[in-house]
Every structure is written in C-alpha cells, then in structure tokens.
Amino acid sequence: MNKSSLSRLLPPRLCLRGRAGPGSSSCLPPCLFSPPTMPLDHRRLRGPEESQPPELWAAGTGGVPEKEEEEDAAPQDPCALRPLFARAGLLSQAEGSAYVELGGGTKVLCAAWGPREAAEPGAAAAVGGGRLLCEFYRAPFAGRGARRRPGSAAERDAEREAAAALREALEPAVRLARYPRARLAVSALLLQDGGSALAAAISAAALALADAGVEMYDLVVGCALCRSPGPAAAWMLQPGEPEERRAVARLTVALLPALNQVSAVLGGGQGSPPDDWAQALRLGLDGCHRLYPVLRQSLLRASRRRDAAAAAATTTTA
Amino acid sequence: MASVVLSEAEKLYIVHGIQEDLRVDGRGCEDYRCAEVETDVVSNTSGSARVKLGHTDILVGVKAEMGTPKLEKPDEGYLEFFVDCSANATPEFEGRGGEELGTEIANTFYRVFSSESSIDLKSLCINPREHCWVLYVDVLLLECGGNLFDAISIAVKAALFNTRIPKVRILEDEEGSKEIELSDDPYDCIRLNVDDVPCIVTLSKIGYRHVVDATLQEEACSLASLLISVTSKGALTSMKKMGKGSLDPESIFEMMETGRRVGKSLHIALQKILDEEESLGTSRQKVGFLG
Numbered sequence: 001m002n003k004s005s006l007s008r009l010l011p012p013r014l015c016l017r018g019r020a021g022p023g024s025s026s027c028l029p030p031c032l033f034s035p036p037t038m039p040l041d042h043r044r045l046r047g048p049e050e051s052q053p054p055e056l057w058a059a060g061t062g063g064v065p066e067k068e069e070e071e072d073a074a075p076q077d078p079c080a081l082r083p084l085f086a087r088a089g090l091l092s093q094a095e096g097s098a099y100v101e102l103g104g105g106t107k108v109l110c111a112a113w114g115p116r117e118a119a120e121p122g123a124a125a126a127v128g129g130g131r132l133l134c135e136f137y138r139a140p141f142a143g144r145g146a147r148r149r150p151g152s153a154a155e156r157d158a159e160r161e162a163a164a165a166l167r168e169a170l171e172p173a174v175r176l177a178r179y180p181r182a183r184l185a186v187s188a189l190l191l192q193d194g195g196s197a198l199a200a201a202i203s204a205a206a207l208a209l210a211d212a213g214v215e216m217y218d219l220v221v222g223c224a225l226c227r228s229p230g231p232a233a234a235w236m237l238q239p240g241e242p243e244e245r246r247a248v249a250r251l252t253v254a255l256l257p258a259l260n261q262v263s264a265v266l267g268g269g270q271g272s273p274p275d276d277w278a279q280a281l282r283l284g285l286d287g288c289h290r291l292y293p294v295l296r297q298s299l300l301r302a303s304r305r306r307d308a309a310a311a312a313a314t315t316t317t318a
Numbered sequence: 319m320a321s322v323v324l325s326e327a328e329k330l331y332i333v334h335g336i337q338e339d340l341r342v343d344g345r346g347c348e349d350y351r352c353a354e355v356e357t358d359v360v361s362n363t364s365g366s367a368r369v370k371l372g373h374t375d376i377l378v379g380v381k382a383e384m385g386t387p388k389l390e391k392p393d394e395g396y397l398e399f400f401v402d403c404s405a406n407a408t409p410e411f412e413g414r415g416g417e418e419l420g421t422e423i424a425n426t427f428y429r430v431f432s433s434e435s436s437i438d439l440k441s442l443c444i445n446p447r448e449h450c451w452v453l454y455v456d457v458l459l460l461e462c463g464g465n466l467f468d469a470i471s472i473a474v475k476a477a478l479f480n481t482r483i484p485k486v487r488i489l490e491d492e493e494g495s496k497e498i499e500l501s502d503d504p505y506d507c508i509r510l511n512v513d514d515v516p517c518i519v520t521l522s523k524i525g526y527r528h529v530v531d532a533t534l535q536e537e538a539c540s541l542a543s544l545l546i547s548v549t550s551k552g553a554l555t556s557m558k559k560m561g562k563g564s565l566d567p568e569s570i571f572e573m574m575e576t577g578r579r580v581g582k583s584l585h586i587a588l589q590k591i592l593d594e595e596e597s598l599g600t601s602r603q604k605v606g607f608l609g
Contacts, residue, residue: 172562248433249433260567261564261565262567262570263565268432268433268547269432269556271433271555274578277554277574282567
C-alpha cells in the first residue's frame with residue numbers, strides 16, 4: 001500500500017486550541033495556563049472528594065432572596081392541574097417506552113420490556129405469577145441542589161426506595177398471573193426534578209408497560225400533593241420544586257381510574273388529623289381522574305403512529 | 319417478609335372468621351396481642367429496649383455519638399437508623415436475604431421521623447455548625463412473628479425514652495484547639511422528650527375488613543395493608559400502602575380512622591408502662607432474655 005492511500009485511512013485530525021505539550025496525548029485539550037513544556041496529567045486530578053454548591057452558603061446569610069421568590073410565584077389555585085405532556089412509543093430499542101413532562105419542569109423517560117425468562121426459576125415458581133422488576137435512576141444533574149455523586153450509598157438507597165415505591169404502584173395493575181415464570185422489567189430515568197417526580201415516574205412506567213403490550217387491568221395514574229407551612233394552608237396538587245422544598249407534608253397517590261382502586265399511597269410530614277389526609281387523598285384521586293384522558297390519548301396516538309409506520313414499511317417492501 | 323405456606327382451606331377459614339370479627343386466636347379486629355416491653359436491657363448503649371409482641375421479638379439499642387451537623391440543618395442533631403434482620407428470625411434472612419427488608423424498614427423510619435415535630439433535634443446540638451449529637455438507632459430482629467413495623471416502632475419509642483445523653487461542653491483554648499468536657503456526675507444527662515414520637519400502626523386488609531396486628535398467617539391472607547404513623551395526640555404523620563393488591567378509597571378512609579383510634583390507645587398504654595418502669599428505678603427486677 002503506498003503512502004497516499006494510507007493517509008486516507010487515518011481519521012481526520014482534530015484542531016486544538018492551545019499548543020500540546022510533548023508528553024500529553026493529543027486527544028485531551030491542553031490547559032491554556034500551563035507552560036508548553038510541562039504536561040498536566042488530567043487523569044489524576046479528580047478534584048476534592050466532598051464538594052458543595054455555593055447556594056448553601058448564600059441562603060444562610062440572608063432571607064431576602066427567598067422572600068423575593070415567594071412574591072414572584074403567583075398564588076396558585078390548589079385544584080388546578082399543571083399541563084402534562086405524555087408521549088408513548090419513542091425508544092427504538094425498548095419494547096415499550098414513554099416520556100412524561102410536567103409543567104414544573106419534571107422530565108421522566110421510562111422504558112419497559114415484555115416477558116423474559118425469569119433469572120431465578122426457584123423464586124418465581126414459588127409465587128406462581130410473573131415478577132415485575134423496577135428500576136429508578138436519577139440523573140446526577142437532575143436536582144436543583146448539590147450534584148449527587150452517582151455511586152454513593154445514599155444515592156443507591158434513595159433509588160432503591162423509589163424503585164420499590166414504583167413497583168408497589170404498578171403491581172396491582174399488571175396481570176402477572178398471565179406471565180408465569182417470567183419477568184417484566186421497567187426502568188425509569190429522571191432527567192430533571194421539578195417537583196412530583198415519583199408521580200410522573202409512575203404514570204410514565206404504566207404508559208411504557210401498556211405500550212409494550214403487557215396485559216394490564218388499567219393504566220396507573222400518579223399524582224403528587226404537598227402542603228405549605230402555615231396554620232391554614234391547603235393541600236396543593238402537583239407542586240413545583242420550590243413548593244416541594246418548602247412543604248411540611250407531602251403525599252403521592254396512584255390510582256387505577258377505571259376501576260377506582262388506589263394502588264399506592266406514600267406520604268409523610270407534619271402531623272394532622274385523619275380528615276386532613278382524607279381531604280388530600282380525595283383531591284389527589286380527583287386529579288388522577290382528570291389526568292387519565294391525557295394518558296389514554298397519548299397511548300392511542302402511539303398505536304396509530306406504529307400502525308402507520310408498519311403500513312408504510314409493508315408498502316415499500318411489497 | 320417471612321412467609322408461611324397456607325392451604326386454600328386455611329385461608330378461607332381465616333377470611334371468614336374475620337368477616338365475623340373473630341380471629342384465629344380469639345382477638346377482635348382491633349386488638350393487639352399481649353406485648354412485653356422492657357427497657358435498659360443492654361448496658362453498653364445510651365438507651366435500649368426489648369419488645370415481645372406475640373412471636374415477634376425486637377431489640378433496639380441507641381448509641382449517642384458526637385458528630386458534625388448536616389449542612390442544611392447546622393443547629394440540629396440527627397438520627398440514623400439501621401435495621402438488621404438476623405438469620406435467627408427466619409431462614410429466609412440468611413446471608414443477604416434480609417437486607418432488602420432491613421432497608422425498607424429503615425427508610426420507613428426515616429420518613430416517619432422526618433417530620434420536625436416528632437423529636438426535638440435542636441436539643442441534640444452542642445455547637446452550631448461544629449458539633450452535635452448523632453443518635454444511632456440500631457434495630458435487631460430476633461424473631462419474626464408478623465407485624466414487624468408496629469413492634470419496632472414501639473421498641474424505638476421505648477429506647478428513645480430510655481436514652482441518657484451525657485452533658486458535654488466544648489471549651490476553646492487561646493490557640494483555637496477544642497477540648498471536650500464531660501460532666502463528672504454519671505447521672506447528669508439529657509433525656510429526650512418522646513411525647514410526640516409517633517408509633518406505626520399496620521392495618522391489613524383481609525376480605526372486606528381490616529385487622530390490626532396481623533400474625534404471619536393473617537399477613538399471608540391479606541393482599542394489601544396500610545401503614546400509618548400516629549402520634550399520641552391522634553395526628554397522622556405518615557402513610558404508606560404496602561402489598562401487591564389495591565385498596566378502595568373508602569376503605570383507606572376507614573383504615574385511617576381505625577388507625578388513629580388504635581394508635582391513641584397504644585400510646586396511652588405504652589406511656590403508662592414506661593412511667594411505671596421509670597418509677598421503679600433501681601429496684602426494678604430485670605427479666606433479661608430468657609424470661
């Protein structure tokens with residue numbers, strides 16, 4: 001092979017902004033402040049183990065910025081539902097997928113896989129039906145506060161707790177008895193946390209399972225509520241991130257609207273009489289009923305899109 | 319959770335009995351089993367308690383250690399929960415089998431104690447931003463006989479009531495080095511106020527009715543249960559639905575009312591026992607582990 005053809009096989013050269021030192025590899029951008037003769041080893045410099053965002057120190061010095069935030073947020077009607085965007089059938093690699101975005105900025109992407117052979121046949125055979133495995137991942141940049149280190153124990157615990165809550169919300173809706181000795185997997189990824197993250201994840205996971213063609217009794221709709229501090233504060237539907245941070249009590253409910261069965265209740269906070277919690281529950285269930293048509297519409301649109309794509313594919317091949 | 323294998327006939331028997339408000343051991347739907355509570359059983363801890371509720375046996379030890387406050391709450395101490403499901407409880411917990419249940423229980427307790435009114439964390443602060451008391455609450459499951467959450471919450475409340483935290487002062491020298499001064503009197507200590515600490519009440523839905531304090535067999539018959547934490551004043555601080563089944567909204571409202579009623583009477587009975595034990599003081603006969 002002569003030299004000219006060899007040069008065509010090489011990948012295109014990247015142009016670098018600074019000058020590369022003699023020891024550093026060409027793919028790393030060189031630091032602009034280092035003298036050209038001294039190479040910086042970028043692989044060893046990881047930064048400090050513990051790092052905090054600067055907002056923690058700024059908030060302690062004065063309450064003025066917080067007050068401004070409160071005045072800016074217009075008083076919201078507690079029963080008003082924020083706009084919800086739901087779309088099913090968008091990932092090509094998963095059998096079913098869904099993306100849900102809430103008005104406050106919460107974005108959840110969920111993928112579901114249909115029945116596969118169970119990994120441990122002993123455990124599944126004892127139960128009789130199939131198994132539902134749920135996973136919940138938060139992107140490290142999802143929260144407004146400090147960046148969560150992806151491998152830390154606290155992060156793993158929080159994810160496991162959210163995955164367990166997701167599984168409890170979805171299990172009553174899926175007909176596991178129809179998939180003996182099989183496992184169904186659902187994976188939720190939280191891209192941005194703008195409040196009501198778990199509720200959005202529940203709705204997205206149910207949509208993804210339905211999109212994958214798993215037999216279900218009904219779609220699960222999730223709704224979150226929170227109560228702000230103050231003696232006569234009312235419960236508010238679908239809080240945004242600032243309201244959730246200031247809240248003294250939070251509640252997430254999941255409902256199967258057609259059957260009117262509650263599949264998950266998860267709440268905590270300041271103590272209040274049962275009537276208060278009952279009222280919050282009623283508000284949440286009402287919100288779930290109102291969100292149900294939106295999710296159904298997105299599922300219908302996704303199946304129409306899939307049919308159209310399949311029809312187009314068969315006409316081109318035929 | 320540990321499980322028993324029940325035949326269909328046994329399940330029917332339990333379900334039909336509960337419809338008539340008659341459980342297998344003769345209790346009503348809202349009755350607890352006979353519970354034994356004893357505090358100060360382990361001498362190396364700051365506070366400890368042991369609760370026996372039927373066949374469920376729980377041991378809780380509280381150790382108070384000095385640490386740095388969390389960044390978001392610089393003038394408060396905090397609690398750390400750890401639940402260990404030992405293999406003695408059931409063979410399912412051998413090795414890492416009990417880890418999932420342990421983390422679930424610990425997370426539930428973090429949520430129950432997350433409300434600010436349950437325990438006064440500001441009393442655990444020594445120097446804001448620098449030193450505070452961290453209470454490590456370690457729960458050991460010695461035997462699993464159903465209704466774990468209730469028994470553990472009773473034990474945690476009793477252990478916190480029994481906790482004695484030494485009084486400590488931090489002195490600063492001219493160079494800036496800190497010295498810890500412990501008071502000489504071993505009985506001079508801080509006691510925690512547990513009046514607002516909530517107790518968990520688990521209500522299991524069996525058939526059309528719900529029962530309190532389910533045994534292992536009853537838990538196998540119930541598809542869904544509601545976990546409520548109630549304070550002594552009857553306020554609910556947290557709620558969680560557990561299990562594979564779904565619940566009707568009306569039954570949730572009924573369960574909340576029952577939980578509040580049962581929780582209030584549970585608190586009254588527990589406080590009476592704890593005060594009685596406290597009044598006996600050093601003349602109390604310690605039963606120990608084989609009593």
